[in-house]
Amino acid sequence: MAVHTLLSMLEQGRSMDKTLKGLPSPLLRELVYGVARWYWRLKAYADQLLQKPLRAKDSDVMMLILVGLYQLAHLRVPVYASINETVSACEHLGKGWAKGLVNAVLRSYLRRKDELDVDLPDVAKYCHPSWIIERVSDSWPAHWREILSANNERPPMVLRVNRQRIDRSSYLQKLCQKNMSAVIDPLSGDGVLVDKPVDVNELPGFSDGLVSVQDTVAQWAADVLPAQPGNRVLDACAAPGGKLTHILEAHQSLAEVIAIDISQKRVDLIRDNLARLGLAAKLLVADAADPSTWWDGALFDCIVVDAPCTGTGVIRRRPEIKHLRHPEDLGKLVEQQAALLDHLWQTLISHGYLLYITCSILKEENEAQIERFSAANSDVKICELDLPTGTKGRYGLQTLPGVHKVDGFYYSLMQKKVA
């Protein structure tokens, strides 16, 4: 199953979570995420250990070798179990002939592991594709190694308690009663850091809406947004509704909240989240960058643009980004972000606020994007952000994995000046 999930991600671009849906094995998930994370390093080991390259049609055998190597290099599964299970999986792939080969490669790894890391190319050393290494080192020349290394770590599980229903200390007690160790997140108002990630359905009160899963920095949006009672608020790229639901939990007397997403399937996810948390918003499936198709002409007091982006700030959570994103995506995403900003600005009231967010760490999507936007619009005023960690730029604030010990997000808050 791990081989199948990884191959369908690498060869057909299929999301690993979609393939894994309904398969609750933690070991399976660990294998799949681990190989996606360490792919280039494991592949470099396999290439050194194989006496001759495998044929293209045996990519499943290669993937099985990587799954075996991952267990030996990163997990505490006993060596004999890792090797036996991996070798016997050859039969399940219909490649019984490969058993001797897989066995030999894995045993050879155990003998030669100390020599395999010498002279690795950067792609294998840092375990990222070369275009991401280049872009991150261009954006962050002093920090790129730290960032790439943090991207290869397992992320913490962060919860957000529903402040309308429970406070953090009471929720910690509920976790403690279920023998789950957790502490209050010092960098967010509603966050709880859980020691050992668990399936959401094991979290006390999850289905009753006591809690959601959301990274620390993503939890800042609701508090940064200067929404006032009676305001009309737009969340322009809302699915699956993480920030939207937090805004609704945090700001209770808003006049109207409209949430848009371009994808019908993803709007269904917002609907599920709203129902679980007992919250309400007006949902629209639309292209937010084309207000002529959805806007009624009434101006918004606050707009959140949590824009589509490369996701380069959340690679530790979604290692498949390293494989599924391509260099040509960057230019297209920068254009989409610009179109969203340019068109949504027209729907904002004078003195209103637009909060621009990405989970990218690339300057093109962040500081350079807002620099362009504010140069093109004389009525943009950049607001000061007072947040617990991050690197302040001229236009916004950036967090960096490894440097700030949280996911990589960019926040820029802009106010519309009166002309």
Ligand SMILES: C[S@@+](CC[C@H](N)C(=O)[O-])C[C@H]1O[C@@H](n2cnc3c(N)ncnc32)[C@H](O)[C@@H]1O
């Ligand atoms: C970073 S995600 C949003 C995450 C969400 N705000 C949350 O906190 O859960 C970006 C979303 O933008 C949507 N999107 C992309 N282009 C869009 C457009 N032109 N109009 C509306 N939504 C768009 C995508 O479908 C995706 O769901």
